[in-house]
Amino acid sequence: MSNYSTNEFKSGLKIILDGDPYNIVENEFVKPGKGQAFNRVRIRNLKTSRVIEKTFKSGDVVEAADVVDAEMQYLYQDGTHWHFMHPETFEQYQADATAMGDAASWLKGEELCTVTLWNGRPLLVQSPHTVTLRVTRTDPGLRGDTSSGGSKPAVLETGASVRVPLFIQEGELIKVNTRTSEYVARGKE
Amino acid sequence: MAALRLRADLKSEIRAFLSERDILEVDTPRIAGSAATDPQITCFAVEGSRSHFWLIPSPEFHLKRLLCAGLGDIYSFGPVFRDEEWGPLHEPEFTLLEYYRMGMTGAALAEEVAGLLTRLLGEIGPVERISFAELFEGELGIDPFEAPVQALWERVATEHRDHLPRTDRGLLWDFFLGNVFYPRLGGKTIAVIHDFPAEQAALARLRPDNPLVSERFEIVVRGLEIANGYHELNDPEEQIRRFEIERRARARLGRADVEPDTRYLLALDAGLPDCSGVAIGFDRIMLLATGAQTLSEVVAFPAARA
Numbered sequence: 001m002s003n004y005s006t007n008e009f010k011s012g013l014k015i016i017l018d019g020d021p022y023n024i025v026e027n028e029f030v031k032p033g034k035g036q037a038f039n040r041v042r043i044r045n046l047k048t049s050r051v052i053e054k055t056f057k058s059g060d061v062v063e064a065a066d067v068v069d070a071e072m073q074y075l076y077q078d079g080t081h082w083h084f085m086h087p088e089t090f091e092q093y094q095a096d097a098t099a100m101g102d103a104a105s106w107l108k109g110e111e112l113c114t115v116t117l118w119n120g121r122p123l124l125v126q127s128p129h130t131v132t133l134r135v136t137r138t139d140p141g142l143r144g145d146t147s148s149g150g151s152k153p154a155v156l157e158t159g160a161s162v163r164v165p166l167f168i169q170e171g172e173l174i175k176v177n178t179r180t181s182e183y184v185a186r187g188k189e
Numbered sequence: 190m191a192a193l194r195l196r197a198d199l200k201s202e203i204r205a206f207l208s209e210r211d212i213l214e215v216d217t218p219r220i221a222g223s224a225a226t227d228p229q230i231t232c233f234a235v236e237g238s239r240s241h242f243w244l245i246p247s248p249e250f251h252l253k254r255l256l257c258a259g260l261g262d263i264y265s266f267g268p269v270f271r272d273e274e275w276g277p278l279h280e281p282e283f284t285l286l287e288y289y290r291m292g293m294t295g296a297a298l299a300e301e302v303a304g305l306l307t308r309l310l311g312e313i314g315p316v317e318r319i320s321f322a323e324l325f326e327g328e329l330g331i332d333p334f335e336a337p338v339q340a341l342w343e344r345v346a347t348e349h350r351d352h353l354p355r356t357d358r359g360l361l362w363d364f365f366l367g368n369v370f371y372p373r374l375g376g377k378t379i380a381v382i383h384d385f386p387a388e389q390a391a392l393a394r395l396r397p398d399n400p401l402v403s404e405r406f407e408i409v410v411r412g413l414e415i416a417n418g419y420h421e422l423n424d425p426e427e428q429i430r431r432f433e434i435e436r437r438a439r440a441r442l443g444r445a446d447v448e449p450d451t452r453y454l455l456a457l458d459a460g461l462p463d464c465s466g467v468a469i470g471f472d473r474i475m476l477l478a479t480g481a482q483t484l485s486e487v488v489a490f491p492a493a494r495a
Binding site: 007028029030031032033034035036037038040052053054055056057058059060 | 227229273274275276277278279345348349350351352353354359360362363364366367368371389391407414417442468470
């Protein structure tokens with residue numbers, strides 16, 4: 001088990017507090033000219049994404065979190081878990097629904113995702129920034145209907161719902177921003 | 190570029206202010222044979238081929254050796270070095286103005302520094318004197334000396350206290366000062382905090398009428414600690430006791446032991462005149478003058494790019 005001293009604190013460092021892994025978002029050194037120094041940090045809980053503030057006495061030691069990000073290919077879902085493969089080691093990893101979060105609704109297979117591993121197990125999965133998916137259900141757009149701001153709901157092949165422009169028809173491919181759940185453009189095969 | 194020109198202008202202005210008061214600029218060495226015993230300061234070591242030195246964390250002992258030799262009012266204006274101090278408001282190398290006034294009280298010296306700051310920065314506001322105890326009573330409603338240490342700990346915001354020890358009064362004092370009180374002080378005034386606890390006297394005398402507090406003061410402007418001053422301790426016996434207290438504190442904190450500066454003790458034996466002295470962070474004044482938020486904006490080469 002390795003440790004970090006507060007002297008090594010910087011944003012991006014991964015630490016363990018009360019059993020949970022955290023990412024240091026911001027580290028501030030506070031010291032009266034004569035007196036004890038402190039490190040005030042803003043840290044993000046990597047399980048819940050909640051950001052909290054903490055103060056450490058400078059010189060304190062905290063446990064390092066074995067957290068790494070890896071690009072992995074999404075393979076399939078077996079009902080309870082989503083399976084990923086590391087493209088270089090060919091090792092396979094299983095992520096549960098908590099780790100998947102929103103990412104699950106954008107994946108159909110073969111996408112490259114960022115998988116955050118904690119002690120070798122998927123902690124968090126981020127889908128690609130944009131994905132191209134087929135529209136499986138949407139009403140035919142009515143020309144001149146501007147009451148809904150020129151958009152209508154659509155369901156995609158993964159089950160995700162997004163709003164699309166009126167001209168998009170069932171069976172078409174569209175490009176979607178997964179961070180905002182917004183339509184970006186028509187997609188290509 | 191503009192900041193560097195302003196630096197030069199403000200430095201000239203400071204030298205003019207001191208010269209008008211017949212305070213003599215002296216050059217003291219940047220490498221010293223002794224490190225600081227202060228448990229919260231780490232000096233950079235310099236390995237020479239003939240001897241081992243330390244980069245000075247302050248010119249204090251060299252200046253006082255000159256005071257003991259009878260030089261009168263003097264100042265040093267130059268770089269000092271402290272390891273492990275990195276942050277928006279801390280650079281491991283920074284520029285310190287330190288000066289001494291014979292026969293002056295701490296309160297009078299604080300007034301003089303307020304005058305210097307006003308000359309450099311324009312009208313800031315009146316001097317507002319607040320004692321260390323009044324600061325705690327005003328902000329927390331408790332007496333920092335008498336209240337149980339647990340009560341102090343409980344006043345720390347929940348999310349910040351769980352990694353702070355519950356039984357270390359000195360540490361909690363530092364926490365409140367640096368993290369909570371100072372950022373709120375000196376908005377429209379020049380705040381002078383005085384009567385620091387005897388435990389934090391550093392090199393100040395204890396008050397003869399109340400030995401629980403010392404004749405040490407700090408000056409805070411717009412939330413920034415700018416200066417630290419003392420009615421200087423000149424009793425060699427008491428100085429030896431303080432060195433030993435600091436060495437014990439270093440041992441407790443697991444820090445390397447530091448041999449006290451024997452040359453300074455010898456000078457004290459010869460006699461340090463009754464005087465007050467103050468150390469002023471010039472780069473922090475630059476922050477006030479420019480509105481910059483980090484020291485790296487007001488020096489040409491911050492340590493990360495030195």
